[in-house]
Amino acid sequence: MPVSTVPLRPVPGPRGVPLLGNLPAFGRDPLGFLVRLRDDFGDAVTWSLGPKRSLFLFHPEHIAEFLAARERTFELLEIGWAFKQLIGDSLILSKGSDWRRKRSLVQPTVRPRQVRAYASAMVECARTAADDWHDGDRIDVRQQMTLITQRIVLRTLFGNDLGDRTRALGEAMAEAEHGIGAELRNMSLFLPGWVRTPGRRRFLRAVATIDAEIHRLIRARQRSGDTADRDDLLSRLLAARDEEGRPLTAKEVRDEAATLWAAGHETTSTALTWTWYLLSRAPEARERLTAELAQVLAGRPPTIDDYDRLRWTRQIIKEALRLYPPAWLIPAVARDGAAVAGTRIPAGTVVWCSQWTTHRDPRWFPEPTSFRPERWDPDAPDPVPDHAWYPFGGGQRTCLGARFAQVEAALLLATLAQRCHLDVAPADPNPSVGLLLQPAAPLHATVRCR
Template identity: 75%
Template sequence: MGPNSHTRGVPLPVSTPPLNPVRGPRGLPPLGHLFAFGKDPLGFLTRLRDDFGDAVTWSLGPRRSLFISHPGHIRELLAAREDTYEILEIGWAFRQITGQSVILSKGDDWRRKRSLVQPTVRPRQVRSYADAMVECAGAAADGWRDGGRIDVRREMALITQRIVLRTLFGNDLGQQTDALGDAMDVAEQAVGAELRGIGLFLPAWVRTPSRRRLLAAVATIDGEVHRLIGERRDRTGAVGDPAHAAEERDDLLTRLLAARDEEGRPLSPKEVRNEAVTLWAAGHETTSTALTWAFHLLARAPEARARLEAELQEVLAGRPPAIDDYERLTWTQQIIKEAMRLYPPVWLIPAVAREGATLGGTRIPAGTIVWCSTWTTHRDPRWFPEPDRFRPERWDADAPDVVPDHAWYPFGGGPRTCLGARFAQVEAALVLATLAQRFHLDLPDAEVPPRAGLLLQPATPLHATLRGVNRQPAPAG
C-alpha cells in the first residue's frame, strides 16, 4: 500500500499550479478563527476549500495561516527542505507525551535521531513482527462469541495496544496493560482538546484540570517505560554486545538501545523513552482508529464484505494469515486504504514558513503557518469521484480514475513521512484479515460523525453484534 501501491501502480504526477492566496472569512481579533475552527474544524476547513479555493489565508489566534488544498502544493510543502519550512510545535500537551523525539526534532538532531530510529521499523523488521500481530488479533477473536456484543473502538484499541507493547517491549505487560492504555487515552484526549481550544495559547506554567490529568497520565507511562528501559539496559549490559542483544531479543526497545550513530553514540535513556513512547502512541492509536472505521464502513457495504470473505477464503483457506500472504490480500489492503481515505487518523498537517519560503512560485511570509488537511484533500471530488462513498474498488489495479500524487497522503510525505507507515499498513491488513476471517461485525446502518482531536475518532461509541462468518443474519424484526 502507500502512494506507490501495487494495486494502483505509480500515482499520476500532478503539476504544481501558481499559488494565488485569497483572503478567507473575517476573523475576530485577537483570536482570529479560533472559535470557528475549534467548534467544527473539519467543516471549517472544508468551507475554506469550497468557498475560497486552493489557497486561503486565515488566522489561528495571532498567527497568520495559509490553508492549501491542491496536491501539487501539498507535495511541494511536504518535500520542502528544513531550511525552507520547519515543523509547528502544536502545543504544550503534545510535547509532554513525545518529548523531543524525532517527530519534533529539527536540523542535525532530527537527522541523527531519524537515522537511529528508522532501522527499527524497516520492512525486514516489520516481517518479524507479523506473527505477533496475527497472534494478538487471534487471541482477541478467541474471546468473542457468536451473538455477543463489543465496543468496536475499545476492542481494536486493546488489540493494537497488545501488538505494540509486545513488539516494542517484547512482552505483554499483564496488569499494567490496561493502566497504560487508559493513560494513553487520557493523553490523546488532552492533546485533542488543546488543539481545538484556547489551551493552545496558554503558557506552560498554567495548570488546568485537563493538564493535571495529562501530567498524571504521563507519569504512569513514564514509570513503566523507564522500568522497562532499565531492565533492558541491564540485560544488554550483561550480554556485552548491544548488536548481539538486539539479535537475541528482537523487539523495538532493544533495537533502540542498541542503535549507534555515525560517531558510535547511543540514544540517551531520555531519548529512548521519547522514541519508545512516540512509536507506541503512533503505532497504537492510528491503527486502531483505521480498523474501527474500516469495520464501520464494511458493516454498511455487504458487497465489499462479501468480496473480502471470498479473498480470505481463496488466499488463506481457513488458516491464519502470515506476512507472506500480505501482498496477495489486495482487497483487504484496499479496504484499509479506502477507510484511511475517508477517515484519515491524522487529519491535519502544519508547517511554519522560514525566510525565503515559496509555494507555487509565490513567496510565503516568514512565520506563516501553512496547513494541509488529509480530510479535505481525500474528499475532494476533483481527485475522487463520489468522494463520500466507500468504494475500495477505486484502488483496483485497472480502475479508470488514477489518483494524483499526494491526493492520498495519510502518512504525510517527503523526508518526514511517518516512520511507522509500513508497520501500520501491514498491521491493519493482517488484523482485519484475522478478525474478518472468523466474524462479521454487524453495526447499525447509520452515519457516524467523526470527532477531530489529535486523531479522527468516531464521535459516538460503535457497538457491534458479532456473527460467525458461516452464520446467516437473523431476519429483520
Template identity: 75%
Template sequence: MTTCSVPLTPVPGPRGLPVLGNLPEFGRDPLAFLTRLRDEFGDAVRWSLGPRPSLFLSHPEHIAELLGARERAYDILDIGWAFKRVVGQSVIMSKGEDWRRKRSLVQPTVRPRQVRAYAATMVDCARSAADGWRDGDRVDVRHQMALITQRVVLRCLFGNDLGDRTRALADAMNVAEQVIGAELRGMSLFLPGWVTTPARQRLRAAVSTIDAEVHRLIRARLREGRPQGGGAEAGRDDLLSRLLAARDEQGRPLSPREVRDEAVTLWAAGHETTSTALTWTWHLLSASPSARDRLETELDRVLGGRPPTIDDHDRLTWTQQIVKEALRLYPPAWLLAGVAREGATLGGTRLPAGTVVWCSPWTTHRDPRWFPRSTEFRPERWDGDSPDPVPDHAWYPFGGGQRTCLGARFAQVEAVLVLATLAQRFRLDLPPTPVTPRAALLLQPSAPLLATVRATGR
C-alpha cells in the same frame, strides 16, 4: 524536492475575531471549517489560528511541494504544551541535525524487514481476541480494536504484554490523547507551560505513569547489558532493544531520555493510529455488503482457512484496498502543518516567514476533483485498472516527503493482517445510523460503535 507546476495564488478567507482569528469557528467543527475553506475560497486560503497567520492548501501539487520541503524550508509547528509533554523531543519534534541523527537511528527499527518479523505477533494478537468472541456478542468496536493494537505494539515494542500494568498504561495514554485533542481546538493551545489547568494536571499524572513504566523497562534492559550491534545479540528482537542498540555515525547511542521519547512516540502512533483505522474499516464494511462479500471470498481463496502470514500480505489485494479506502475517508491524522522559514516559496510564491502552512488529508481525500463520488466507500477505486487514477499526493494519510510517518509500513501491514484474521471468522454488524467523526488528536467516532458479532462459519 518536489516542484510544483500550479501557481500559488492565496486569497483571503473568512474574517476572524481580534486576537482569536478564526479559532472559534475552527474549534467548533474543524472538519466543517476546513471543508468550507476549500469549497468557498479555493486551493490556497489565508486565515488565522489565534494570532498566527495561516495558509490552507487544497491542491495536491501544492501539498506535495509543502511535504517535500518540510525539512528544508519549514520548521515544525509548536502544537502545544500537552503534545510536547507526551512525545518530548522525539524524531517527530526534532529538526536539523538532531532530526537527521534521530531518524537514522529510529528508522531501521521499522524497516520492511523488521515489520516482516513482527507480522506473526500481529496475527497472534488478533487470533487471541477472536477466540474470545462468540456469535451474537455485543462489542464496542473501538475498544476491541484498541485492545488488539495495544497488545501488538506492546509486544513488538517491549517484548511482552506488561501484565497488570497494561491497563494503567492504556488509561494513561487515553488521557493523553483526550487532553491533546482538546488543547488543539481551544485557547489552551496558546497558554504557556507554567499555567496549570485541570486538564494539564490530569496529563501530568498520566505522563508520570507512562514515564515510570518506560524508564523501568529501559533500566532493566541496561542492567541486562546494553546490546551491541542489534537486539538479537542480547537475545531480544523488540523495538526497545533495537533503540538501545542503535548507534549514530560517531558511535553514539540514544540517551535513556531519547529512548523514552522515541518509544512513547512509537507506542502512541502504532497503537492509536491503527486501532482508529480498523474501527472505521468495520464501520464502512458493515454498511457495504458487496465489499464485505468480496473480502470474505478473497480470504477463502488466498488463505483457505489458515491464519494469514506476511507472505500473504501482497496477495490480499482487496483487503489492502479496503484499508486504503478507509484511510481515505477517515484519515486518523487529519491535519498537517509546517511553519515557513525565511525565503520559503510555494508554487512560485514567496511566503512570509512564520506563516503556518496547513493541509488536511480529510479535505483532500474527500475532494470530488480527485475522487469521483468522493464520500462513498468504494475500494474498487484502488484497482490497478481503475478509470479514475488518483493524482500524486491526493492520498497522504501518513504525510509525505522526508517526514513521512516512520511507522506507515507497520500500520498498513498490521491493519491488513488483523482485518484478514478477524474477518475470516466474524462479521461485525453495526446499526445503519450515521456516525459523526470527532477531530481530536486523531479522527475518532464521536460515539461508541456498538456492533453485533456474527460468526461466518469459516
C-alpha cells in the same frame, strides 16, 4: 523535489474576531471549517489561528511541494504544550542535524525486514482476541481493536506483555491523547506551560504514569544486558549507535518509545474501527473480502507472504484511510525563502494541509463520501493524483511506521474477517477531532461468526 505546475494564488479567507482570528470557528467544527475554506475560497486560503498568520493549501501539487520542502524551507510547528509533554524531543519534533541523527537511529527499527519479523505476532494477537468472541456477542468495536493493537505494540515495542500494568498504561495514554485533542480546540492552545488548568493536571498525571512505566522497562532491559540479542523495538533503540558510536540517551529512548506506543497502536485501532463501520454498510465489499480470504488463505491464518496477494483487503484499508484518516492535519512554519509553485510565502507564516479535506475533494475522488475500495484497483478509470491520498504525510518526514501500520491493519482485518464480521449499529458516527479522528461515540457491533 516536486515543483507544482499549478499557480499558487492565495486569497483571503473568512474574517475572524480580534485577537483570536478564526480560532472560535475552527474550534467549534474543525473539519467543517476546513471544508468551507476549500469550497468557498479555493486552493490556497489565508486565515488566522489566534495571532498567527496562516495559509491553507488544498491542491495536491501544492501539498506535494510543501511536504517535500519541510526540512529545507519549512520548519516544524509545535502545536501546543501538551503534545510536547507527551512525546518530548522525539523524532517527530526534532529538527535539522538532531532530526537526521535520530532518524538514522530509529528508522532501522521499522524497516520492511523488521516489520516482516513482527507479522506473526500481529496475527497471533488478533486470533487470541477472536477466540473470545462468540456469535451474537455485542462488543465495543474501538475498545476491542485497541486491546488487539495494544497487545501487538507491547510485543513488538517492549518484547513482552506488561500484565496488570497494561491497563494502567493504556488508560494513561488515552487520557494524554484526550488532553492533546482538547487543547487543539480551545483557548488553552495559547496558554503558557506554567498555567495548570484541571485538564492539564489530569494530563500531567497521565504523562507521569507513562514516564514511570517506560523508564521501568528501560532500566530492566539495561540491567538484563541482552539488548543485542532481542528483536523488540525497545532493545533496538537501546542498542542503536550513530556514526560517532553514540547511543540514544535514556530520555531519548523514552521519547521515541512513547511516540511509537502512541502512533503504533492508536492509529491502527482507529483505522480498523472505521473499517468495520464502513464494511457493515457495504455488503458487496464484505462479500468480496470473504471470497478473497477463502481463495488466498484456504482456511489457514494469514502470513506476511500473503500481504501482497490480499489485494482487496489492502484496498479496503486504503479506502478507509481515505475517508477517515486518523491523522488529519499537517502544519509547518515558512522560513526565509520559502515558496510554493514559485510564489514566495512570508517567513513566519504557518502553512497547513489536511488529509480530511484533500481525501474528500470531489475533483480527485468521484462520489467522495462513498466507500468504494474499487477506486484503488490498478486499472481503475480515474487514477488518483499524487498526494491526493497521504494519510502518513509525505516528503522526508513521511511517517516511519507507515509500512508497519498498513501491514498490521491488513493482517488484522484478514485474520478477524476470516472468522466473523462485525455488524455495527446503524447510527452514523461523527468523527471527534483530537490528536486523531476518532468516532465521537462508541461504535457497538454484533459479532456474526461464520
